Amino acid sequence: MNGIQRWGSWLLMKQFRLREFSALLGVEDAAGLSDLLKRGQEHEAYADVIGLHALRWMLIEPHDASGVRSIDPAEPKALLLSFVCDGSVDATLDAVLNHRTGRAREILSHCRAFDQKDPAGYLRAHALTGKYMFRDLGPLAFPPRVRTLFSAPSGSSTFRGRVRAIAQVLFLQEPDLEPDVTISEIREAFEVRDRFFEFWDSNAGADAHQLRRSFVRAFQSDGFPLALTPFERRLPNEESWVRRTIDTGTKLQDRTARRAGDGKVRRAIHSKGHGLIRARFRVFGDKEAQGLFAVEGTYDAVLRPSNGAEAVKKDGAGDARGLALRVVLPPGTMLGGNREPEFFHPPRGAEGGCQDFLLMSASEFFTPDVASLAKWFRVRELEGRARNVALAAMLLVPGGVSQSLLMYRALWNRPLHPLAGAFHSATCYQYGPHHLAKYSVEPLDRERFRRIARQQGADALKQALRDSLRDGPILLNFFVHVLRADAPLPQGLAIPDIVEDACFPWERLGAKKLHVASIEISRQDPGDPPRLLEAEQLQFNPWNALHDHRPLGSLNRARWGIYPASQSNRSHLEVSREAMADAAE
Structure with a gap:
């Protein structure tokens, strides 16, 4: 998961917080959201909305440096984690919406092979670093991987004056990133959030089934690489x-x-x-x-x-x-x-x-x-x-x-x-x-x-x-x-x-x-x-x-x-x- 995706997820959740997401989804907590995913089809448009940008974080409990707890492959959480590993939008969402245990195990098995039989290491490296992970859809104050009291801006009006300071924080966290590259990623993250609102407003009242597909495709473009089919192999860079x-x-x-x-x-x-x-x-x-x-x-x-x-x-x-x-x-x-x-x-x-x-x-x-x-x-x-x-x-x-x-x-x-x-x-x-x-x-x-x-x-x-x-x-x-x-x-x-x-x-x-x-x-x-x-x-x-x-x-x-x-x-x-x-x- 790249910086754009991390920041895009955080900004989207920051904007909505618990109250807005509850109104959008008709659920009050993580347990309700889990039930929603099991019920499935009538909410499939909403499942994609959070599946692409927020579900990566809000069902993952905080983990310390000791590792990742064992996961029952039948849980929606396991399916979510498999999405983080595998990146296959359609396959994972299909498994989430229909709650097919066999498919969940198949995806997790693929993840283990993909990550050289070390899914815990993959998740620690790409998703679970730091303590400020989203928990139970609670109020959010810190973006992923930032471990200081400095919080990112909540909207584009305050973005321009603080972007370099944010970049300095991220650069200290990830010294392999150039500061200017980090700034570019943060800018793109705000674009992700803005594109989400534009998309949602322009499709108000649209058919849920068509909207689901349209949202997936729209948000896989630009900063988000298309999920691969079994016939393909991604090029380096x-x-x-x-x-x-x-x-x-x-x-x-x-x-x-x-x-x-x-x-x-x-x-x-x-x-x-x-x-x-x-x-x-x-x-x-x-x-x-x-x-x-x-x-x-x-x-x-x-x-x-x-x-x-x-x-x-x-x-x-x-x-x-x-x-x-x-x-x-x-x-x-x-x-x-x-x-x-x-x-x-x-x-x-x-x-x-x-x-x-x-x-x-x-x-x-x-x-x-x-x-x-x-x-x-x-x-x-x-x-x-x-x-x-x-x-x-x-x-x-x-x-x-x-x-x-x-x-x-x-x-x-x-x-x-x-x-x-x-x-x-x-x-x-x-x-x-x-x-x-x-x-x-x-x-x-x-x-x-x-x-x-x-x-x-x-x-x-x-x-x-x-x-x-x-x-x-x-x-x-x-x-x-x-x-x-x-x-x-x-x-x-x-x-x-x-x-x-x-x-x-x-x-x-x-x-x-x-x-x-x-x-x-x-x-x-x-x-x-x-x-x-x-x-x-x-x-x-x-x-x-x-x-x-x-x-x-x-x-x-x-x-x-x-x-x-x-x-x-x-x-x-x-x-x-x-x-x-x-x-x-």
Whole structure:
């Protein structure tokens, strides 16, 4: 548990204290809260609220240096402690809410293995240091791990003047932390508290089931790493690499906006689109299919084909190409097993939900993970001779040559038509509870695109798309490449090795290619100005997804934070430009 989480938990509890939490939860003490967790489902939204930020502390009794008392795995306290160790939000809350003793023992067993059979040492090191632990929801005065009479501020109004003094206290407690880093963590902790109030106020009266999921996902972003699935393995310093990628991506986006000269603020990558295509996504339904593909049906869909670069270039230039596909699931949609769909980003009101597929013209990504991506982003930030030197240096690092070859192969792409080639998800996704998958889209009639004369001009691909859809409909096939989690793998490899390496070629794995759906595009004008405007306003995100199709691997976990940051920066730049224009008038 990092400093942000400790301070976030403390600030949240400090703000509410016993009276407010009692009113929120309808309980008076820890025993009542324990009963609440056992009862479960009707209070599941509230259980998540405290489960993510406060339950870590308020059911844990103070412990001295002698160690941790023995715990009955059937107690809710044991489940809470397993959440502290394991960090698995969904699995632990499921066990808490349903009070399944067997699952509790399984989680605790996993914790012991995770911590080299020393859970007591783990808890002492990460959760139970010091005497000022929260006890029985009583009045709180001291943040975790601070053993002085100096108490932290109770609100942002007193925050600025006292932050450095607080940092000095924390620095004395944890000499391995730099003071400035500690200050940053404290600032983020206040943001955690503020984001909680903003979230709760904005969702007042919302459906508890949807709110539960929405709260979990919202608070796992930014400072809170996403809980891992059994298929994944976290990178060392992963959050730091994500932050670096976001920072560099923001700088690239700012630079592109300055240089564009047309007053438009574009995406950080795939900035140049070729139009907005409306289509019908027809699912065949199959006994082997999972999630969206398990039940036959037809859905509305939109597609945005694009060039890959952050800068707007002529379409004839070599570049990776992209295809963003959104499938819209109307209210009342049912999945296999007569289940209601569950989304990572729940829909609001009666709008229904959506499943986004972000595809590219290469079957493998050019970096295996977010650490490598952050380094390549840094190279892209450089210019002129400095960039050339950095590119040469990248060839010397382990994996640099193969990554460079993958990147240049992707850039050596000059299609006649935006939909002429195959598009791939490149990264890995969950496919139901027991399978992994990648996705691909291919045109049914490749010969039709080969007969198209190459267009000339800066917007040749946009014009080719408009001409072809004026002539007649286009049909695309949608494939799922399925790999069972228990499938035999090359010697020395495990499933997390495959999932965490976006460069790994799945051809070596014998993944099963299933034709699960078709994309039917009727005659239309995708380059109509209102459509072009709509295309630029759409915000695609791989985490606009069903739980059955969860994005996997460090690159996808990074996208949880990268995409909202890019979209937020676009909005900020647009507002800034509008303000400057108003001031000039």
